[in-house]
Amino acid sequence: MDRLRQMFNVVADGNGNASAASIKRHILASGIQLDDFRLSITMERLGALGEGPISFESFVALVGDELLMLKRTFNRELVIPDWEEYCTDLRMIHDRVANDRSGNNANYIPILRDADPEKWGVAVCSVDGQRLEIGDVDVYHSIQSVSKPLTYAYAIEREGPEFLQSYVGVEPSGRPFNSLELLPDMRPFNPCVNAGAIMTAGVVASSWPEKDARAITGEIMKLWSELCGEVAPVRFSEETMLSERETADNNFAIAYLLRGGKGLPRGVDLHKMLDLYLSCCSIEMTASMLSVAAATLANGGVCPITGRQVLTTDVVKKTLSVMQAAGMYDSAGVFTLEVGLPAKSGVAGAVMTVVPNLMGLATFSPRLDSYGNSVRGVAFCRQLVELFTFHIYDSLSGGRTGCKRDPRASQHNRKQRDLSDLQWAVSHGDRYATKVRDLLLECMIAITLADGEIEEPEIVIMAETYVEIMGHQPKQGELHAMARASQEQIAISGSGPFEQLLQRLRDECLQLDDNAREMILEAAFRVACADGIIEPEEDFQLRGIADALCINEGVLELEIARFQRQRAAQPSVVAG
Numbered sequence: 001m002d003r004l005r006q007m008f009n010v011v012a013d014g015n016g017n018a019s020a021a022s023i024k025r026h027i028l029a030s031g032i033q034l035d036d037f038r039l040s041i042t043m044e045r046l047g048a049l050g051e052g053p054i055s056f057e058s059f060v061a062l063v064g065d066e067l068l069m070l071k072r073t074f075n076r077e078l079v080i081p082d083w084e085e086y087c088t089d090l091r092m093i094h095d096r097v098a099n100d101r102s103g104n105n106a107n108y109i110p111i112l113r114d115a116d117p118e119k120w121g122v123a124v125c126s127v128d129g130q131r132l133e134i135g136d137v138d139v140y141h142s143i144q145s146v147s148k149p150l151t152y153a154y155a156i157e158r159e160g161p162e163f164l165q166s167y168v169g170v171e172p173s174g175r176p177f178n179s180l181e182l183l184p185d186m187r188p189f190n191p192c193v194n195a196g197a198i199m200t201a202g203v204v205a206s207s208w209p210e211k212d213a214r215a216i217t218g219e220i221m222k223l224w225s226e227l228c229g230e231v232a233p234v235r236f237s238e239e240t241m242l243s244e245r246e247t248a249d250n251n252f253a254i255a256y257l258l259r260g261g262k263g264l265p266r267g268v269d270l271h272k273m274l275d276l277y278l279s280c281c282s283i284e285m286t287a288s289m290l291s292v293a294a295a296t297l298a299n300g301g302v303c304p305i306t307g308r309q310v311l312t313t314d315v316v317k318k319t320l321s322v323m324q325a326a327g328m329y330d331s332a333g334v335f336t337l338e339v340g341l342p343a344k345s346g347v348a349g350a351v352m353t354v355v356p357n358l359m360g361l362a363t364f365s366p367r368l369d370s371y372g373n374s375v376r377g378v379a380f381c382r383q384l385v386e387l388f389t390f391h392i393y394d395s396l397s398g399g400r401t402g403c404k405r406d407p408r409a410s411q412h413n414r415k416q417r418d419l420s421d422l423q424w425a426v427s428h429g430d431r432y433a434t435k436v437r438d439l440l441l442e443c444m445i446a447i448t449l450a451d452g453e454i455e456e457p458e459i460v461i462m463a464e465t466y467v468e469i470m471g472h473q474p475k476q477g478e479l480h481a482m483a484r485a486s487q488e489q490i491a492i493s494g495s496g497p498f499e500q501l502l503q504r505l506r507d508e509c510l511q512l513d514d515n516a517r518e519m520i521l522e523a524a525f526r527v528a529c530a531d532g533i534i535e536p537e538e539d540f541q542l543r544g545i546a547d548a549l550c551i552n553e554g555v556l557e558l559e560i561a562r563f564q565r566q567r568a569a570q571p572s573v574v575a576g
């Protein structure tokens with residue numbers, strides 16, 4: 001009963017009653033949508049109950065059938081526990097990237113040339129089905145090359161990887177997507193360049209002798225539909241298909257080259273193969289739908305929205321590998337270096353990115369860079385990975401990631417744990433912990449004196465942090481005395497003491513782990529935010545400290561924004 005009572009308390013008001021509205025609010029705040037299949041019984045019962053107060057007893061009767069899911073939702077046990085915080089960070093990146101108006105729409109067909117270049121949407125779906133949608137996520141657009149990895153997945157699921165690989169390689173090409181160049185054995189480089197996608201379409205087309213290209217496209221659309229959890233209908237654009245056919249000279253050249261070289265699988269008709277390829281490019285979806293499809297890939301083939309296994313994990317593994325090697329046209333190498341995630345872009349402006357075991361991401365913005373990738377889509381991925389530990393090699397242990405954030409559940413209580421470990425180790429005389437404590441105190445004092453004054457709210461925050469790391473209150477006047485001693489130093493030698501502190505941080509940086517450096521910086525900006533605003537001098541010093549500690553500037557900004565939000569939500573903390 002205790003655990004049920006705890007759950008109830010999360011949604012109950014001061015009178016000890018919950019309501020349908022408060023329950024729904026908590027579910028939405030966790031990132032779960034109200035139409036989630038895992039909560040369908042609860043939602044139906046809530047609907048029947050109406051808007052009246054819900055007592056503890058009715059709550060118990062209400063939640064029983066979907067208790068585990070509700071517990072995870074209410075107790076923030078989903079893969080990204082602090083979903084609202086995470087969404088705020090992603091919105092910040094979205095807004096920043098919106099200012100980038102460089103690049104141009106694809107112009108080889110009217111429908112892409114005339115698309116509104118201002119459209120900008122970002123959609124995210126976690127492997128637990130938490131969803132975020134920002135901006136133009138419901139705009140249908142042709143998926144173009146984003147179709148390629150799925151046609152590949154479909155082909156290997158249907159025909160087996162060996163048969164497919166005898167016709168299509170899995171090597172990065174380093175050449176433009178529409179290049180006529182092939183491997184020495186006349187196979188295309190990989191399924192993500194046109195030649196490889198056309199041959200893959202040939203393999204699929206040859207496996208359905210009785211169906212025409214459009215009917216086979218229908219089968220592939222069904223797979224897309226399952227992959228995106230049927231959140232909206234997958235559409236087909238006749239207009240795109242007609243234009244694609246009219247401008248397909250290069251693709252015809254590739255097809256003839258393939259037929260003349262390796263030969264087509266089972267002698268399939270060249271026009272049927274090309275029609276299938278072009279109609280897969282003409283499938284229309286939205287960023288919102290693609291984010292769920294990406295989440296299904298991130299989740300090993302199980303759609304988080306429906307719980308259905310859509311692709312086998314083995315097929316997903318191969319598909320992601322191919323996306324990683326060749327998904328971003330001929331800048332796939334740079335993308336892997338900088339972003340380090342499997343992704344696929346299309347010339348209509350979509351980028352679908354997979355963070356394995358965590359989430360799917362889809363962006364839509366029609367302006368393309370010189371490689372054919374959406375400018376904003378790539379910029380969003382870059383900035384995301386600058387702030388969060390999503391690059392595949394951010395998992396390297398012992399390295400420096402610039403103190404990037406990890407929104408995963410396992411990180412949830414890390415800060416609290418770190419502080420209590422520090423306190424425990426300091427009290428037993430651990431040298432490392434003592435060093436961290438000293439640097440932490442010195443940085444807080446430096447920030448207190450950034451504007452030359454010792455202000456009371458800053459001393460209050462310092463005292464709070466002191467208690468957290470020392471386990472007891474500072475002695476009467478101790479913090480004031482420390483601050484005044486530094487103030488005198490500054491009076492004698494100007495910025496000298498701060499410069500010395502920065503030098504010491506730089507010297508110690510290599511000996512401090514990510515957590516310690518983060519704690520020091522966090523303590524410093526807690527003080528900087530003490531009176532609700534960060535003065536320019538404080539900002540300058542915070543950046544100096546972050547730089548000396550090798551912490552990404554972006555991470556610092558994110559953290560400051562977060563801290564300010566928390567302060568705004570609980571102004572009472574300032575008062576002690």
Ligand code: GLU
Nearest residue numbers: 144145177194281346347
């Ligand atoms: N439909 C385009 C073509 O075959 C490919 C589009 C893309 O690369 O996204 O040329």
